[in-house]
Amino acid sequence: MEVILAKSAGFCFGVKRAVETVYEQTGTENRIYTYGPIIHNEEVVKDLESKGVTVLEGEEDLRKLDKGTVVIRSHGVPREICEMIEKKGLTCVDATCPFVKRIHRIVEKESGEGRRIIIIGNPGHPEVEGIMGWSHTPAAVIESAEEAEKFTCLPGEKLCLVSQTTFNYNKFKELVEIFQKKGYNITIVNTICNATEERQTEAREIADKVDAMIVIGGKHSSNTRKLYEICRERCKSTYLIQTLDDLHLELPETAALVGITAGASTPNNIIEEVQNYVRINF
Numbered sequence: 001m002e003v004i005l006a007k008s009a010g011f012c013f014g015v016k017r018a019v020e021t022v023y024e025q026t027g028t029e030n031r032i033y034t035y036g037p038i039i040h041n042e043e044v045v046k047d048l049e050s051k052g053v054t055v056l057e058g059e060e061d062l063r064k065l066d067k068g069t070v071v072i073r074s075h076g077v078p079r080e081i082c083e084m085i086e087k088k089g090l091t092c093v094d095a096t097c098p099f100v101k102r103i104h105r106i107v108e109k110e111s112g113e114g115r116r117i118i119i120i121g122n123p124g125h126p127e128v129e130g131i132m133g134w135s136h137t138p139a140a141v142i143e144s145a146e147e148a149e150k151f152t153c154l155p156g157e158k159l160c161l162v163s164q165t166t167f168n169y170n171k172f173k174e175l176v177e178i179f180q181k182k183g184y185n186i187t188i189v190n191t192i193c194n195a196t197e198e199r200q201t202e203a204r205e206i207a208d209k210v211d212a213m214i215v216i217g218g219k220h221s222s223n224t225r226k227l228y229e230i231c232r233e234r235c236k237s238t239y240l241i242q243t244l245d246d247l248h249l250e251l252p253e254t255a256a257l258v259g260i261t262a263g264a265s266t267p268n269n270i271i272e273e274v275q276n277y278v279r280i281n282f
């Protein structure tokens with residue numbers, strides 16, 4: 001069995017940086033908390049828990065703390081959460097990905113100058129909630145062409161459009177075109193992260209030429225699910241797995257070439273394990 005492993009599989013720069021930050025903090029005396037799971041990967045979160053790191057599920061948990069270090073994950077948080085950590089006298093270690101931080105700064109500045117913020121993204125995603133929290137005025141979140149068509153702007157209103165970093169690039173372009181046709185006064189900033197684009201493009205190219213495709217990643221990770229959708233469009237035999245334990249695959253008997261990619265939250269050791277398993281067993 002021949003295997004093609006995507007070069008862009010696994011941790012992106014921002015996730016790697018955030019995970020390393022938490023591991024570094026485990027060596028200190030303070031109790032360590034992460035605001036939400038540091039990544040969408042149960043194995044990594046469990047390992048960190050075994051090293052004394054506690055996941056705060058949200059604002060309620062944060063309110064109850066009176067000491068310790070809170071690490072902010074790569075997704076970022078709304079401004080009020082940073083302020084709350086500071087006010088409570090907790091130590092804040094901000095591991096927000098610099099590409100997400102850039103969006104916060106754009107949103108803060110543009111909304112401060114009177115532009116209404118439109119975020120192309122998934123309204124329930126923590127990164128989007130974080131971005132919304134840096135706008136001085138309520139931001140709109142648009143996820144579908146239908147929502148973009150329905151969107152209306154007040155006379156004379158100025159807009160600024162940004163994107164969730166992990167949004168699908170082609171879908172972003174489609175939604176941006178809808179906004180451009182409306183003739184609004186709109187500043188558009190493509191804030192999709194290159195890591196996502198590269199991972200998606202490479203996955204598409206590999207899925208085009210293999211007999212079966214394996215996507216490794218957390219079931220709740222939106223970038224993993226998007227990778228799966230992209231691969232599934234090109235290769236019917238596409239499988240989404242979280243770890244090697246899920247790999248009870250019935251790969252097609254005729255499969256001679258198998259592609260492997262992984263979402264941004266998948267550690268290297270899991271990718272290696274799956275790759276070795278497929279090479280040896282199929």
Ligand code: F3S
Nearest residue numbers: 012014097099165193
């Ligand atoms: Fe950052 Fe891009 Fe990863 S925004 S967290 S490097 S997907």
